[in-house]
Amino acid sequence: MTQIQFTLRSKVYFYESDRGGSLISMTDKKTLSLNADAVEVVNGLQSGWLTEDEAAEKTNDLNLGYFTLITMQKAGMLDARIVNKNKKLFTLSPSPEDSAFKKQIESGTTYHLNRYAYLHQAEDALLLESPLTPCRITIFDAKLTGMIHQLCTGMRLDIAGDDAKTFLSVLIALGIAEPAGMEKENDPMDFWQFHDLLYYARTLDGKNAYPTGGTYRFREKRPTIPINRESVSDTFIALPEPTEELAESLNTPFSEVLGMRQSQREFSENFITLEELGAFFHAAARIKSVQTIPDNGEIVTMRPSPSGGARHALEIYPLIKRCEGVPPGAYRYDAANHRLERVPTTPDKLKKMLEENPYEFLGGESPQITLNISARIGRTAWKYESIAYKLINQDMGCLYQTFYLVATALGLAPCALGSVNTEKLGKAHGIDWSEEPFIGAFTLGKTND
Numbered sequence: 001m002t003q004i005q006f007t008l009r010s011k012v013y014f015y016e017s018d019r020g021g022s023l024i025s026m027t028d029k030k031t032l033s034l035n036a037d038a039v040e041v042v043n044g045l046q047s048g049w050l051t052e053d054e055a056a057e058k059t060n061d062l063n064l065g066y067f068t069l070i071t072m073q074k075a076g077m078l079d080a081r082i083v084n085k086n087k088k089l090f091t092l093s094p095s096p097e098d099s100a101f102k103k104q105i106e107s108g109t110t111y112h113l114n115r116y117a118y119l120h121q122a123e124d125a126l127l128l129e130s131p132l133t134p135c136r137i138t139i140f141d142a143k144l145t146g147m148i149h150q151l152c153t154g155m156r157l158d159i160a161g162d163d164a165k166t167f168l169s170v171l172i173a174l175g176i177a178e179p180a181g182m183e184k185e186n187d188p189m190d191f192w193q194f195h196d197l198l199y200y201a202r203t204l205d206g207k208n209a210y211p212t213g214g215t216y217r218f219r220e221k222r223p224t225i226p227i228n229r230e231s232v233s234d235t236f237i238a239l240p241e242p243t244e245e246l247a248e249s250l251n252t253p254f255s256e257v258l259g260m261r262q263s264q265r266e267f268s269e270n271f272i273t274l275e276e277l278g279a280f281f282h283a284a285a286r287i288k289s290v291q292t293i294p295d296n297g298e299i300v301t302m303r304p305s306p307s308g309g310a311r312h313a314l315e316i317y318p319l320i321k322r323c324e325g326v327p328p329g330a331y332r333y334d335a336a337n338h339r340l341e342r343v344p345t346t347p348d349k350l351k352k353m354l355e356e357n358p359y360e361f362l363g364g365e366s367p368q369i370t371l372n373i374s375a376r377i378g379r380t381a382w383k384y385e386s387i388a389y390k391l392i393n394q395d396m397g398c399l400y401q402t403f404y405l406v407a408t409a410l411g412l413a414p415c416a417l418g419s420v421n422t423e424k425l426g427k428a429h430g431i432d433w434s435e436e437p438f439i440g441a442f443t444l445g446k447t448n449d
Contacts, residue, residue: 267445274325
């Protein structure tokens with residue numbers, strides 16, 4: 001016989017008081033207050049798995065016991081598991097409401113797996129998830145895994161057994177399975193590709209049940225990534241601070257700079273100068289100060305462009321083709337010392353990099369300088385869980401706008417690129433993508449105006 005059992009979710013804590021107590025979920029930052037008569041129900045669910053009846057019987061008032069369990073389910077404080085003769089079939093975290101286990105399955109209807117559902121390995125089982133629901137299903141039974149495969153091509157529930165019916169009922173209730181032929185004309189969901197919807201749902205509160213935010217999940221496992229990237233070369237070019245003339249340009253009224261800002265892909269025959277490049281980086285990307293957070297001793301930096309948690313994971317690698325005072329080559333901007341560091345690479349790789357023209361498909365000329373941008377993922381992920389890459393992308397958007405405004409004030413031609421060949425850039429710079437992937441680029445040139 002199929003049974004549904006419940007237990008308190010991981011990272012849900014009960015704080016008892018004279019009047020009852022409070023359940024607090026550290027995962028999704030929810031709080032649920034309970035009266036004194038409900039305490040024994042909570043204590044029972046803390047200690048193991050209980051059926052609905054077993055949980056209710058923990059208190060003298062059965063109605064209160066059932067009500068407490070339902071309230072905890074609705075608040076997302078419980079996990080559920082489905083067993084048959086003590087064999088674990090699948091678990092749900094968090095548990096959906098009770099109606100999900102009793103969803104009406106229409107006889108003769110063909111059901112399909114929703115196109116956003118996905119499977120991956122977790123804890124020696126298969127984890128079934130969808131960005132359409134915060135509930136994740138861990139499948140332990142091979143027959144139920146086979147049902148997922150059948151649902152890919154469509155299946156009818158002409159099969160005996162409560163296990164399959166309960167499983168399909170849950171899938172339908174969560175939107176993971178749906179009747180065939182449910183497509184809508186001009187459905188707004190048509191615009192959502194799988195990866196876009198997953199990124200959206202997994203990085204915002206309310207759409208998932210994963211720990212999110214500054215959890216410091218690596219604090220006890222490994223040291224934080226340093227604020228400065230380790231040098232890979234002993235060849236440097238010092239960058240000057242803004243000259244009086246360039247400083248005056250940088251003092252152009254903000255409203256004027258905003259009004260003039262636009263992407264420019266046409267360049268003058270004149271080259272950007274070392275002085276202009278130095279002024280650009282000084283105003284847009286240098287480390288202004290290093291600070292220690294009093295609460296935890298964490299070291300962060302203040303820069304012209306903002307960053308989530310002041311983590312500043314982005315690195316800037318200028319590919320210089322034409323710049324007065326700087327030899328053509330691949331460099332890294334050292335924000336701590338306001339200088340360029342020559343990136344060691346082979347002549348053949350450098351030649352291919354310098355021949356690249358991101359505007360070739362538009363019939364445009366090659367930019368004088370391309371600022372390739374990478375991210376030291378661990379710098380942000382050491383502190384932030386679930387949202388690290390989202391924060392890094394937000395950081396890059398802020399950096400792009402800072403680049404635009406500074407370049408505009410200096411009379412340079414700026415343009416952000418929509419995409420980069422991260423694999424090619426990583427190999428050319430000798431950088432492992434898993435540690436520091438290239439995620440963006442920005443071009444600079446001398447304006448024609």
